[in-house]
Amino acid sequence: MKLLVTLKRTPQRDARIRIAEGGDSLDLDNIQFEVNPFDELAVEEALRIRETLGEAEVVVVTVGGEESQQQLVSAMAMGADRAVRIDGGGTLDSLQIARALAAVAAREEPDLVLSGKLAVDDECGQVPAMLAGLLGWPQANQASSIELSADGASVTVVCEVDAGLETLRLDLPALVTADLRLNEPRYASLPGIMKAKKKPVEVLAIEELCDPGATRSRVTGFRALQEKPPGAILGSVDELAEVLVEKKLI
């Protein structure tokens, strides 16, 4: 069985992101980067499936420049077998990224593609479903559990949806995105980190894979949230009850 995990390099989860002067970009100069936390859950899940099966290949793929190499190595330090980096050059939109990933999926022919449900930087959450759509594969979003059938031909996925927990069965090949409660990602071990340095990373130019088309979605500016004036700290429960009633809040 082959598992393909898509991942994105994103600023560290507790990083304070500032807007660069002029407001049309972000100041990311002193920011540390990591594997998007939801993608990390997807990597972990692939490793667990491999452990359950005893034998499977876990391939990680990202679309990004040289700097994304580090996040591929992080995923391989966790235990992924090899990596593919698609060098896009310049700004790519979700559909272009999905096209590149679809081309990789066509080459690799994985049984299951795993992704994070969204990237914590732009929070679009578009690429996985676009990829499933381009491939024509069944998809399951926001998974909190993934179980491979005994014959390895399908997965039963529990998804966190607005109404509760939805259970779906997908015949492979399929695409599933990871939500918070899917698992707890492992830390890379020291031997894992050493081994990762020797694992292969294939680098491909996006044009070698597909015609990505034009970039049609762009972020052209940023602004800060409006500061909220500080609220009132009340002295007692009675005061709070009075405020709620007087201001007709309840």
Next chain:
Amino acid sequence: MTDTLIVIQAASGELGKSDLSAVGFGLELASAAGGQLDLLLLGPGAEAQAGPAAALGARQVFTMGGAELETYTAEVFAGATAFFLEGRSYRCVGAATNSASREYFPRLAAVLDAPMASDVLEVESVDPDRAVFTRAVFVGNLLATVELEAPRVLVTCRASEFEPPPSSEAAPIEAVDAPGGLAHPGKAFVGIEAATSDRPDLKEADIIVSVGRGTRGPEEGIPLCERLADVLDAALGATRAVVDAGWMANEFQIGQTGKIVAPEVYIAIGLSGSIQHLAGMRNSRTIVAINKDPEAPIFEVADFGLVADLFDAVPELTAALEKRSG
């Protein structure tokens, strides 16, 4: 190409508050583009909801039901919408952000080869070849301007940021037959496990009582909060920690993961206010926080704060409000 289509997932029951807000969003899109709004209701509730939907200012309401649309799946909804769009011209195709549109809209975008903006907060402009929106990024800490350059774009909206439209003259309703073969042969819906509750739904409620780890669980503080919620006819919400601990089900979670809400009053009890939680509730009209830690970040967004032990304050508040409401 100046018209807008809003797609509504019509399960059984009535149109929800977020559906109404999505129509309000659609009217904004249509007006920005200089066109008109049509609605497409998909699912078993389409026919029943068409009447009320037709009185919201749209030019026309379309319904599509049938066996394959009985149960929502991303593949069927993307396929049904793509089928409907064949031979029809819309500048913008939109929906409210929810767990369904988060998956079927990007799938549809890929099928249609159209760019998409997710969960927008504002419509800036819609010109013939460029549509500009504002959306939140980095756990809601920054706002980004997003430009889509295409004659047809897909866009989902954060429903709590848009107003339901006033009622207007009834628009015509047309039933469209669903084509066969929408269901993906490799996908089966097995079932759904949903908590049953007599309290209002999180997305519909005017008041939300939200509980954090400080409540120490269903044996201790959560029943006190439930009692307060009942007195206020409020919905109950929770933080990630409460859901992770198994104290409440996932559908109660508010935050980056979970639901994004903006009720009239949000009462945060025993929760510190992680950035992920704030991302899900900071746009509430009035925020009340009860926490014994005066340094808790929730006080930075609270309009009214009470530094107190919730095990004393919540029953006292419940009693005080009960007395006042007589």
